[in-house]
Amino acid sequence: MTTAVADAHDAEHHDDHGPTKGYKRWLFSTNHKDIGTMYLIFSLVMFFVGGAMAMVIRSELAIPGLQFVHPEFFNSMTTMHALIMVFGAVMPAFVGLANWMIPLMIGAPDMALPRMNNWSFWILPVAFGILLSTLLMPGGAPAGGWTMYPPLILQTGDAFPFLIFSVHLMGISSIMGSINVIVTIINMRAPDMSLLKMPMFVWTWLITAYLLIAVMPVLAGAVTMLLTDQFFGTSFFLAAGGGDPVMFQHIFWFFGHPEVYIMILPAFGVVSEIIPTFSRKKLFGHDSMVYAASCIAFLSFIVWAHHMFTVGMPLTGQLFFMFATMLIAVPTGVKIFNWVATMWRGAMTFETPMLFSLAFVFLFTIGGFSGLMLAIQPADVQYHDTYFVVAHFHYVLVPGSVFAIMAGAYYWLPKWTGHMYNEKLGKLHFWASTIFVNLTFFPMHFLGLAGMPRRIPDYSTQFTDFNTIASIGAIGFGLSQLLFVAVLLTAKRGEKATDRVWEGSHGLEWTVPSPAPWHTFTTPPKARIANEAFD
């Protein structure tokens, strides 16, 4: 640490004694920066755990025939990979970014509910400890898919109640996290920062937090009904007792579709921060970006049954869900056009965060195109539950959400560590990731169209070549992520970062020293003044 930081720190807190030493600093932490760091590290660990499972899946699928695992274990791998990536890697990463950056961006001293913040983080390792422990249980880990459709999921062995309990815990953690985000944003903004003056990352998180509060209890309800069906003699989803297996799917996807946007809206926010910085131009159409994100959030509640076009719904229902789903293309298009307009006639440079953001715009759009194709019900009858769907959602989740997380990590890393990361290593990480992610997921479009169903451990020999390519890509992508670890391990060796870090950056987070001192904004800043300082 340099004296400048120490001075700034001392000037603000004469009587502050700084963080506690040792494990207590982390276990009892109520500091948004420390908790944010823990969220991000936890997410990275889960990214590698879930990634290791993906390696098992892709190794088995590299050539036809069963080589490494039995079908039931294969099914456990697909199920656990999805649960871990969705709830353990992507969602906590965004909560980590929110924890670190929202108070800094709105000029708040901390999150509004710091003790709950601690609790919502520390629930997560417990939840995933429980989930991962099911790998060692009689009957194996859950193998019914992350969607947990009954009656199949009720055939899970001893792992079943542990699965339900861990999902409950993840939900509780998410709900507490989002309450914290909402209360912080609504109550603790710098005095002259009106809602529409908020940075896009803050906006998208505000919307995401409302989505989370709306749908996590729905998921909790659905899995609780599974639990009572299994152990307490109810028949919510059991046809033999007068229940309806399809009802679970409706409830699940009423959670599941907003969940999709929970994983992409904060990504939109991150990219909307980064593109203006490296284009040296203000975000084009800030307000319409806010309206578009709100529109997407609203529509996300009325499109859930497009995941269920083959369950046998009434014609009118299918028509409604097809039209509503297609409508989502409009606000999503607005966002993409606005990003392009932001770059237009800017003065762009291509540091690692910008590279990841540009790849995000390109590749997320490809995922959007396949999404539009999937909305067309007669065509979806062909695509449904094939590798085309696998390609689609991996395009929006990996070069979509994950690339945005990476972009955000590179963008704010100098603010967190006080040092510039190794740009060469970062660029290498970017190019390796981008090439391999396409090599992995692009051929899956062809596999799906050619007729390969998803969630199968072995396949007919005509699917061999594309599967082999996808497996090579996947292993390359997995190894490329070790470069990111190398970037993090060498993060403090780079030159000293300035407060503003990037030439074109705007916003309150760039007015505090780098690294951001343990306590910031103990007196509220003037947002407008801070912004104008950089104009």
Added chain:
Amino acid sequence: MIRKSILSLLGLVLTSAASAEWALNMPEGVTDLSAETYRLHMMVFWWCVAIGVVVFGVMIISLIKHRKSKGAEPATFTHSTVAEVIWTAIPVVILLVMAVPAAETMVKLEDTRNPDISIVVTAYQWKWHYKYQDEGVEFYSSLARPSVDARRKQSGVDVNSVDNYLLEVDHPVVVPRGAKVRLLLTSNDVIHSWWVPELAIKKDAIPGIVNETWFNANEVGTYRGQCTELCGKDHGYMPIVVEVVEPEAYQAWVDTRKDGDAKFASAQ
């Protein structure tokens, strides 16, 4: 650069697999509706390509021209209501162009009235049962023996030597060409899904529910598909084979089946 590497790889794959029946795209199939579905798929695909060319084109021009290293000075515009209205309105029009034919096809797909033949399909973990409602023919259809022997982990059998590996059954469904075949799908245990790409129908088989779907094949041939809803450990091992034959051959098949079933019943 990324594109180039993908394209060259694709080229490699295509040439290496020229002998096999290669599929990059959805099959056009053998029913009127499968052809309609294919056309819908291609229409939306080409719209996506067109939109992609415009959006990515503008973006790439910007990436080349508006970079700081070329001495670009950033402009100061921040919004334009006209632009926002235009790029909201144009997608709405394009969506309408897609939605109308999609809805028309959907209406036809759902019209299961007046079938010539009705088959009750019951799914089990992990096989299918077919019962021809009026013909009095019924049978189970499971993965064929050569695939069963080859599929086990380290079975010692080269799966490439097995004909139609994992896509062959012991008893295929036989239907006549040019007849409207209605499937009534249900399940005995968990949810399964019945899919044959060439017929362009996929419908879930759900316990406690009877789902309906239909097809009318125009061409004689053997069409293969698989279960497409995760249904447990052998989800990947319950294929579907439909043989479309001329009506006379179908009648002959029904007669021998009936005969066989009767003999089997009397033997018991």
